[in-house]
Amino acid sequence: MAGALPIIQFADRSGLVDLGRGHPRPALLPVREWADAVADAVREYGPAALGYGYPAGPGPLVEWLAGRLGVPAAEVFVTAGGSHALDLVCALLVRPGDVVLVDSPTYHLALPILRDYAARLVPVPAGDAVAVADRVGELRAAGHRVPLLYVVPTFNNPTGQSLAGRAELVAAARRTGVAIVEDDTYRELSYDAGAPPALYGLAGGPPVIRVGSFAKTVAPGLRLGFLTADPALVARLATRGYVDSGGGVNHATAVTMASFCRSGRYDEHVTRIRTEYRAARDALVAAVARYLPAAEFTRPAGGWFLWLRLPPGADAGALLPGIEAHGVSYVPGARFCPEPGTGVGHLRLSFSMLEPELLAEGIRRLAAGLAAAEVTW
Amino acid sequence: MAGALPIIQFADRSGLVDLGRGHPRPALLPVREWADAVADAVREYGPAALGYGYPAGPGPLVEWLAGRLGVPAAEVFVTAGGSHALDLVCALLVRPGDVVLVDSPTYHLALPILRDYAARLVPVPAGDAVAVADRVGELRAAGHRVPLLYVVPTFNNPTGQSLAGRAELVAAARRTGVAIVEDDTYRELSYDAGAPPALYGLAGGPPVIRVGSFAKTVAPGLRLGFLTADPALVARLATRGYVDSGGGVNHATAVTMASFCRSGRYDEHVTRIRTEYRAARDALVAAVARYLPAAEFTRPAGGWFLWLRLPPGADAGALLPGIEAHGVSYVPGARFCPEPGTGVGHLRLSFSMLEPELLAEGIRRLAAGLAAAEVTW
Numbered sequence: 001m002a003g004a005l006p007i008i009q010f011a012d013r014s015g016l017v018d019l020g021r022g023h024p025r026p027a028l029l030p031v032r033e034w035a036d037a038v039a040d041a042v043r044e045y046g047p048a049a050l051g052y053g054y055p056a057g058p059g060p061l062v063e064w065l066a067g068r069l070g071v072p073a074a075e076v077f078v079t080a081g082g083s084h085a086l087d088l089v090c091a092l093l094v095r096p097g098d099v100v101l102v103d104s105p106t107y108h109l110a111l112p113i114l115r116d117y118a119a120r121l122v123p124v125p126a127g128d129a130v131a132v133a134d135r136v137g138e139l140r141a142a143g144h145r146v147p148l149l150y151v152v153p154t155f156n157n158p159t160g161q162s163l164a165g166r167a168e169l170v171a172a173a174r175r176t177g178v179a180i181v182e183d184d185t186y187r188e189l190s191y192d193a194g195a196p197p198a199l200y201g202l203a204g205g206p207p208v209i210r211v212g213s214f215a216k217t218v219a220p221g222l223r224l225g226f227l228t229a230d231p232a233l234v235a236r237l238a239t240r241g242y243v244d245s246g247g248g249v250n251h252a253t254a255v256t257m258a259s260f261c262r263s264g265r266y267d268e269h270v271t272r273i274r275t276e277y278r279a280a281r282d283a284l285v286a287a288v289a290r291y292l293p294a295a296e297f298t299r300p301a302g303g304w305f306l307w308l309r310l311p312p313g314a315d316a317g318a319l320l321p322g323i324e325a326h327g328v329s330y331v332p333g334a335r336f337c338p339e340p341g342t343g344v345g346h347l348r349l350s351f352s353m354l355e356p357e358l359l360a361e362g363i364r365r366l367a368a369g370l371a372a373a374e375v376t377w
Numbered sequence: 378m379a380g381a382l383p384i385i386q387f388a389d390r391s392g393l394v395d396l397g398r399g400h401p402r403p404a405l406l407p408v409r410e411w412a413d414a415v416a417d418a419v420r421e422y423g424p425a426a427l428g429y430g431y432p433a434g435p436g437p438l439v440e441w442l443a444g445r446l447g448v449p450a451a452e453v454f455v456t457a458g459g460s461h462a463l464d465l466v467c468a469l470l471v472r473p474g475d476v477v478l479v480d481s482p483t484y485h486l487a488l489p490i491l492r493d494y495a496a497r498l499v500p501v502p503a504g505d506a507v508a509v510a511d512r513v514g515e516l517r518a519a520g521h522r523v524p525l526l527y528v529v530p531t532f533n534n535p536t537g538q539s540l541a542g543r544a545e546l547v548a549a550a551r552r553t554g555v556a557i558v559e560d561d562t563y564r565e566l567s568y569d570a571g572a573p574p575a576l577y578g579l580a581g582g583p584p585v586i587r588v589g590s591f592a593k594t595v596a597p598g599l600r601l602g603f604l605t606a607d608p609a610l611v612a613r614l615a616t617r618g619y620v621d622s623g624g625g626v627n628h629a630t631a632v633t634m635a636s637f638c639r640s641g642r643y644d645e646h647v648t649r650i651r652t653e654y655r656a657a658r659d660a661l662v663a664a665v666a667r668y669l670p671a672a673e674f675t676r677p678a679g680g681w682f683l684w685l686r687l688p689p690g691a692d693a694g695a696l697l698p699g700i701e702a703h704g705v706s707y708v709p710g711a712r713f714c715p716e717p718g719t720g721v722g723h724l725r726l727s728f729s730m731l732e733p734e735l736l737a738e739g740i741r742r743l744a745a746g747l748a749a750a751e752v753t754w
Contacts, residue, residue, distance in 0.1 A: 005436030005450055007425045007632065026424035034427065034629075038415040047403035048384045050411060050596035059382030073382055080457055080600075083622035091493070096473075113618030116468070219427035221628035223457070241490030245460035251598035252411075253630060255384065 016324065017362035019349045020331045022157065022304055026353075028276055029219050030269050037260040045255055053251025055238035057226070060258035065226055068261075069198075069212075074231040075205065077238065080250045082185050082213030082225040086110060086150070088237055089181055089209055089227070090117040093147045099139050101132065101149040105307075105336035105343050107157045107183060110150055120144075121338040126151045129168035136176045148179040148209075154195050155186035158336045158348035159307040160300025162196050170203045182210045186303040188217045188270050191278035195302060206230045214257060216304070216352075217270050224253050277304065283356030284349060287363035292370070294377030304352035307333070309345060314375045316347040326369035328362045393701065394739035396726045397708045399534065399681055403730075405653055406596050407646050414637040422632055430628025432615035434603070437635035442603055445638075446575075446589075451608040452582065454615065457626045459562050459590030459602040463487060463527070465614055466558055466586055466604070467494040470524045476516050478509070478526040482684070482713035482720050484534045484560060487527055497521075498715045503528045506545035513553045525556040525586075531572050532563035535713045535725035536684040537677025539573050547580045559587045565594045565647050567679035568655035583607045591634060593681070593729075594647050601630050654681065660733030661726060664740035669747070671754030681729035684710070686722060691752045693724040703746035705739045 041049050056062060057078025066073040079085040094100060096118035102111070104123035114121055122139065124132045126149065139146050153163035163169070173180045182199045200210035206229075213225035229237075243249055260266055284306055285299050296309040308330075310316055317332035333346030351359055370376075418426050433439060434455025443450040456462040471477060473495035479488070481500035491498055499516065501509045503526065516523050530540035540546070550557045559576045577587035583606075590602035606614075620626055637643050661683055662676050673686040685707075687693055694709035710723030728736055747753075 005439055006431045007422060007435045007437065023429055026428060029424040029427045031419045031424055031427060035416045035419045039412045042408045042412045045384060047406040047408055050406045050408060050598040051403065052400055052597045054383045058384045060384065062382055080626065081619075081623045083619040084626075087619035109618065109622035111618075112616075113622065116618045215623075219629065220429045220624060221427040221632070223623055223625070223627050223629070239489075241486065241488075241493045242458075242460040242464035245486035245490065246458045246592075246600055247597060248600070249457065249461075250600050250627065250630075252596065252600070253627075255598070 015327060017328045017354065017358055017365060019354070019359070019362045019366070020329045021353050022350050023353045024216065024220065025276070025355070028273050030265070033265050033269065034219065034256070034260065037256050037263065037265060040263065041256040041259040044259060049255045050252055052247030053254065055243050055248050056234060057248055058251060058255045058258060060262065061254045064258060064261045069228060070201065071228050072231070075228045075234060077227050077229065077234045078248065078250070078254050079225045079227055081215060081220075081223045082183065082211050083109065083113060084223065084249065085211040085225050085227040086113050086181060086183070087116070088240070089148070089211075090114060090119070091240070092233070092236055093179060094119050095145065097145075099144045099146045101135070101146065101178065102338055103149070103151040104338060105158050105333060105346070106150065107152050108331070108335045110183070111338055114150065123337065123339045123342070124149065126153065126169055127163050127165050129165055129172040132169065133172040133176055136178055146178055148181050149173065150181045150183065152183040152185070153199055154184055155189060155300065155303030157186070157303065158305050158331070158333070159298075160303045160305045161298055161307070162301070166196065166199055167202055170199055170208065173207045174203070178207065180208045182208050184210050185213045185216055187212070189274060189277055189304065190302040191274065191281055192301045200228055209233065217273070218257070218260065218266070222253050222257070224250055224257055277352060280351040280354070280356055280359060284351040284359045284363065287360040291363045291367035304350050306349045306351065308347050308349055310347065311375060311377050312345070315344045317344060319370070319373055319375065322373050323366060323369035326365045326372065328365035328369065330366070392704060394705045394731065394735055394742060396731070396736070396739045396743070397706045398730050399727050400730045401593065401597065402653070402732070405650050407642070410642050410646065411596065411633070411637065414633050414640065414642060417640065418633040418636040421636060426632045427629055429624030430631065432620050432625050433611055434625055435628060435632045435635060437639065438631045441635060441638045446605060447578065448605050449608070452605045452611060454604050454606065454611045455625065455627070455631050456602040456604055458592060458600040459560065459588050460486065460490060461600065461626065462588040462602050462604045463490050463558060463560070464493070465617070466525070466588075467491060467496070468617070469610070469613055470556060471496050472522065474522075476521045476523045478512070478523065478555065479715055480526070480528040481715060482535050482710060482723070483527065484529050485708070485712045487560070488715055491527065500714065500716045500719070501526065503530065503546060504540050504542050506542055506549040509546065510549040510553055513555055523555055525558050526550065527558045527560065529560040529562070530576055531561055532566060532677065532680030534563070534680065535682050535708070535710070536675075537680045537682045538675055538684070539678070543573065543576055544579055547576055547585065550584045551580070555584065557585045559585050561587050562590045562593055563680040564589070566651060566654055566681065568651065568658055569678045572679060577605055586610065594650070595634070595637065595643070599630050599634070601627055601634055654729060657728040657731075657733055657736060661728040661736045661740065664737040668740045668744035681727050683726045683728065685724050685726055687724065688752060688754050689722070692721045694721060696747070696750055696752065699750050700743060700746035703742045703749065705742035705746065707743070
């Protein structure tokens with residue numbers, strides 16, 4: 001019976017150039033380096049590597065993160081991934097029936113997490129602080145609680161772009177008492193001039209809660225991330241029943257990550273993948289320029305995604321089956337937009353998983369599929 | 378700054394023989410064997426060991442668990458520990474204001490998890506199915522939802538005893554439509570005649586949800602556990618936002634556990650610790666018989682705990698500071714009882730963490746402390 005069930009989330013779709021999946025390139029996962037870090041960690045920490053951990057995360061990793069992020073250790077909480085951080089924050093802050101504001105387009109898989117807490121999702125343009133504040137005012141006047149705004153301000157998934165008007169958004173959040181959950185997953189993956197400052201740093205802490213992850217920088221299967229927040233919120237998370245009962249949420253992996261980071265392996269690895277993903281970004285951009293010369297998009301300065309605008313009237317969701325028949329796939333833009341009917345004219349292309357040659361082949365097929373569907377610019 | 382923050386949950390209290398902590402003996406954690414399993418897993422599974430995992434848990438571990446537990450693979454869900462399993466089940470089944478039934482005494486750290494879901498906890502005697510059913514009837518007649526009963530029926534924490542009247546309890550739960558959350562954490566740690574049958578097996582599935590853990594059998598810091606439940610509930614868990622987004626809740630550790638189990642290391646290790654913990658149990662029981670010959674307790678046939686009854690009128694919580702002054706600690710019984718005023722005449726002694734010699738020394742000190750406090754049988 002062994003092998004009958006899958007190990008990983010999605011099986012390969014044979015023959016398809018899948019530009020939809022926001023997965024790391026398997027060859028770039030630090031498989032041997034991680035095994036080495038485990039060996040180091042058990043040598044260095046002994047049984048403490050496998051015992052009941054400190055609830056907020058093991059000291060060596062908390063301290064490394066605090067140094068890296070430039071925050072006091074009391075503002076750091078180690079999570080079982082970025083999504084888990086968002087889930088935990090919702091468990092503390094969101095009550096059934098609350099309104100949660102979400103930038104649009106935004107990370108599509110954050111939306112079910114927010115909905116798990118029975119929140120009503122209301123899209124706002126996070127780059128327009130005045131509009132956000134006005135919307136909060138309207139919602140509150142209508143009797144709604146509005147505890148938080150979720151946004152991916154740096155190398156956004158799906159757009160690859162970074163938010164302008166950061167200081168203004170922070171000020172608006174402070175004024176209105178809405179917490180900003182800043183999903184900072186892609187910060188380390190900058191390919192040109194570096195990443196813009198985190199909202200968390202601009203605010204000096206509250207009202208921002210920053211969510212980070214080792215999923216893109218090291219490996220998603222580790223289920224390891226972190227958040228930075230007001231020490232009082234960190235303390236509330238650390239005393240949550242299942243966090244305290246278990247001694248942290250992913251202790252052994254966090255201890256290993258401390259070894260991985262402190263040994264210099266983390267920096268080496270991130271430098272390497274930044275180079276590789278930059279080359280992939282360049283290959284995808286060049287292929288779009290070659291095969292779809294009139295297509296509108298903004299070159300992403302970081303992250304894993306390119307957000308392509310179709311000509312007016314084209315519906316990326318409706319086109320997908322026909323395009324897949326040409327041997328390529330993508331994610332239709334509407335999946336990233338909580339409001340029905342929005343995002344339909346865009347599609348998300350990921351350059352993270354495939355080699356540059358396959359990225360180019362995918363765009364060649366996409367152009368052929370769009371031409372066959374008589375979608376022209 | 379390295380080393381300023383703790384790695385593990387509790388610092389040693391120097392000089393104290395701590396019979397309170399339900400922790401594994403550090404020397405029995407399979408530190409080297411785990412590092413070897415990681416090396417095996419990355420060799421065997423390559424990048425799939427670190428990628429986005431299958432939401433219900435990686436196939437090789439799900440299949441091993443299914444075989445071990447004698448259930449279909451569709452009834453297995455891999456969790457980030459036993460407490461996490463309980464937390465997830467509550468997230469699905471408990472609404473604010475619900476009544477959750479708990480056996481009493483029971484695992485004290487389950488109580489905050491249940492309270493995180495804003496449940497009102499009502500103690501019931503799980504061994505008396507008629508009383509449980511009657512209580513459900515009363516509560517429902519008073520307008521309460523009663524979604525579940527939490528119980529540790531096998532080698533209970535804190536009593537070390539196993540529940541009688543299992544089939545009757547399952548029948549009562551089925552009749553009343555109350556789900557039983559069976560915390561089966563200690564099943565593998567049986568020292569005499571083996572463990573009694575799981576409620577899950579007696580019921581053939583619903584209305585039981587069984588929670589299991591690798592925390593006691595392998596290592597708590599791995600944060601790896603599992604549950605078995607109706608396939609529909611497993612499917613609901615697998616599509617929960619943060620579970621699906623991350624690709625399972627602890628993929629890399631689960632893949633490594635698959636290697637650890639399938640290679641025979643798991644069976645070897647459990648056989649070894651069973652022998653060691655049996656010897657520890659015997660040492661503790663012998664020490665109590667020697668130093669506190671009139672004390673009442675039932676020899677535990679499994680698990681990690683001995684539940685000691687003090688003479689009438691003695692209060693284990695009030696006595697603790699004085700006893701600690703004699704260099705030994707325990708957990709007062711009231712912590713395991715959700716109803717104020719109950720459990721005060723008992724204390725929990727753990728034989729898991731310390732060597733037999735220290736266990737005996739601890740009981741010698743306990744006897745001296747009780748004598749000094751004029752607690753006599």
